Amino acid sequence: xxxxxxxxxxxxxxxxxxxxxxxxxxxxxxxxxxxxxxxxxxxxxxxxxxxxxxxxxxxxxxxxxxxxxxxxxxxxxxxxxxxxxxxxxxxxxxxxxxxxxxxxxxxxxxxxxxxxxxxxxxxxxxxxxxxxxxxxxxxxxxxxxxxxxxxxxxxxxxxxxxxxxxxxxxxxxxxxxxxxxxxxxxxxxxxxxxxxxxxxxxxxxxxxxxxxxxxxxxxxxxxxxxxxxxxxxxxxxxxxxxxxxxxxxxxxxxxxxxxxxxxxxxxxxxxxxxxxxxxxxxxxxxxxxxxxxxxxxxxxxxxxxxxxxxxxxxxxxxxxxxxxxxxxxxxxxxxxxxxxxxxxxxxxxxxxxxxxxxxxxxxxxxxxxxxxxxxx
RNA sequence: GGGGAGAUACCAAAGUGGCCAACUGGGGCAGACUGUAAAUCUGCUGUCGCACGACUUCGGAGGUUCGAAUCCUCCUCUCCCCA
Numbered sequence: 001x002x003x004x005x006x007x008x009x010x011x012x013x014x015x016x017x018x019x020x021x022x023x024x025x026x027x028x029x030x031x032x033x034x035x036x037x038x039x040x041x042x043x044x045x046x047x048x049x050x051x052x053x054x055x056x057x058x059x060x061x062x063x064x065x066x067x068x069x070x071x072x073x074x075x076x077x078x079x080x081x082x083x084x085x086x087x088x089x090x091x092x093x094x095x096x097x098x099x100x101x102x103x104x105x106x107x108x109x110x111x112x113x114x115x116x117x118x119x120x121x122x123x124x125x126x127x128x129x130x131x132x133x134x135x136x137x138x139x140x141x142x143x144x145x146x147x148x149x150x151x152x153x154x155x156x157x158x159x160x161x162x163x164x165x166x167x168x169x170x171x172x173x174x175x176x177x178x179x180x181x182x183x184x185x186x187x188x189x190x191x192x193x194x195x196x197x198x199x200x201x202x203x204x205x206x207x208x209x210x211x212x213x214x215x216x217x218x219x220x221x222x223x224x225x226x227x228x229x230x231x232x233x234x235x236x237x238x239x240x241x242x243x244x245x246x247x248x249x250x251x252x253x254x255x256x257x258x259x260x261x262x263x264x265x266x267x268x269x270x271x272x273x274x275x276x277x278x279x280x281x282x283x284x285x286x287x288x289x290x291x292x293x294x295x296x297x298x299x300x301x302x303x304x305x306x307x308x309x310x311x312x313x314x315x316x317x318x319x320x321x322x323x324x325x326x327x328x329x330x331x332x333x334x335x336x337x338x339x340x341x342x343x344x345x346x347x348x349x350x351x352x353x354x355x356x357x358x359x360x361x362x363x364x365x366x367x368x369x370x371x372x373x374x375x376x
Numbered sequence: 377g378g379g380g381a382g383a384u385a386c387c388a389a390a391g392u393g394g395c396c397a398a399c400u401g402g403g404g405c406a407g408a409c410u411g412u413a414a415a416u417c418u419g420c421u422g423u424c425g426c427a428c429g430a431c432u433u434c435g436g437a438g439g440u441u442c443g444a445a446u447c448c449u450c451c452u453c454u455c456c457c458c459a
Contacts, residue, residue: 036412058411096411104413117413148411192411223410251411258410273412280415281408296405326415334415 001140001188001215003028003247011362013239013266016353019216019247021140022185023080023088026055028247028268029352031259031345032090034276036060037067038083041276042331042338045085051311052342053350055087056140058271061133062094062125066116070136078138078183090271091139093130093172095192095220096252099148107147107164127172131179131189138183143218144172146192148251151225158196165194166208173212190249192220197230199237206241216247219267223253232261239266256285256348256372260365263352270349275341280334282326285344289374291319293337298323305336311343 002020009015019026033040033048035057040048048054059079068082076082079089097114098105104115111126127145134142146165149158169191176189191209195201209217219238222231235250242248249269250262259270275285282294286306291298298319305322306314313336325333355361 032411034412041412042415060412063412090411092411097413099411101413143411146411218411220411225410249411254410270411272410273414274410277412277414277416278409281417283409292407294406329415331415338415 001186003216003245005245007357007359009264009356009361010359012264012365014263014352014356014361014365015266015268016356017247017268019268021056021088021188023086023140024055026088027350027353029259029263029349029356030056030269031349032056032058032269032271033342033345034058034271034273035083036273037063038079040338040342042280042335043276043342045083047311047339048085048342049087051313051339053346054342057085057087057089059089059091059137059139060094060097061091061130061137061143062097062114064091064137065094065123065133066118070133074136078136080138080183088140089138090141091134091137091143092251093134093143093145094125095143095146095148098146099150099224102150109164109167111145111168112147127168127170128175131172131175135179135182135187138181138185138187140185140187141216142176142187142189144169144189144191146194146220148224149194149196149221151196153196155196155198155201158194158198158201161196162194162201162205165192166205169209169212173214188215190214190216190218192218192251193238193242194221195234196221197226197234199233202234202237203241206238210242214246216249216269217242218249218251220251222250223258223272228258228261231258232265235262235265235267256345257369259345259348260352260368260372263349263356264362264365275345276338279337279339279341282333282337283341284337285341285372286376287344287347287368287371289371289376291376293319293323293326293333295323305340306344309340309344310347311339313339314343 005015005017007016017028019028033054040057098112106113111124114123130145145168147161149161181187191212191214193205193209195205247268250267252272253270254272284291284293287308300320302318302320304315305317305319322336355364
């Protein structure tokens, strides 16, 4: 993997860059649609490329391991081939499932023991195993196994968890260094900073993570319920330590405003289920604000879904029609809303990049932040 | 023509003397959702009030009772079966 920074914003820590993987070049800052189980829910690959314009998407180690399973993925020749996606893929390690499936897992020094949410069967995820699985999946960017700590989280637990995440990182890193790709393209490995909302723990973790000399670094354990100001503060702490010449990935973030604020703090990569999940649930993000398409007020509003939108559905369907589809539980409603939200997210990071290159990012960001959170 | 069943809130449907402003579903309205156990979940849904609460409701009219959606009388309407 290669990363180069092209421009930096004079008034913030924002920067634009190019990230090259074996599956293409990714302009940064970038938002990566989440495709947990080998599919970005409701969006087929053609639209993901042609309408959304996504150069990279996510997959999930835990979910793909359970279904379709390693045997199928191996026979398929990896996830790219299996899902017919020739652009980049980043896989999460299952660290988020350590958090979200907390009731179904047990943390041990050697890894995380899961009980499948599908059939209750028991599985052991060690940091090494998670690398092996991601080798089979063939993701361009593999993630270290970590514990995504919940919020609130007391300092004692956060510290203990941090030590576990670092220990796991050592084991995963070692396995990464001692193995190679299986599908003929390069794979890299990102470690993850933890430390909850404690600046000293965050700094300690950032130093530890930076010490690995990975090609990119991730910030995890945020946007789990803490106030946005805490999240920004932690990102600022961490980014002061993580190498500036390597991409920084803020995991699981976030709202359009979160993205712009984090870009200003020097973050290059994002992923979040929000555009797809909230889209399925009737929420639309636009450059003018947020719409809840279930609201009665759109019932007979025949104006386009989003006049300044960037996918075909934005201008070809009316708000009234989309509201009807969503209220009626029609699949097409979820598809249109997801497509719209993803193309909006990708437009947002593209525009941020343009503004960085024009040297106007900070003023543009300030203007956008208030507009994006408006309830229409 | 004969026999039977039933009328409850927007719809469906419980409730058959006080714990009923009335179970539950649906519908409606609103909210939540951040490395996806989510095409999911939560709240409200007679009127007024922020709330405590007050007021008016269970086809209509009258009656019994301390007290009625629930019991009695009459009326109106609906459905089913047999001719």
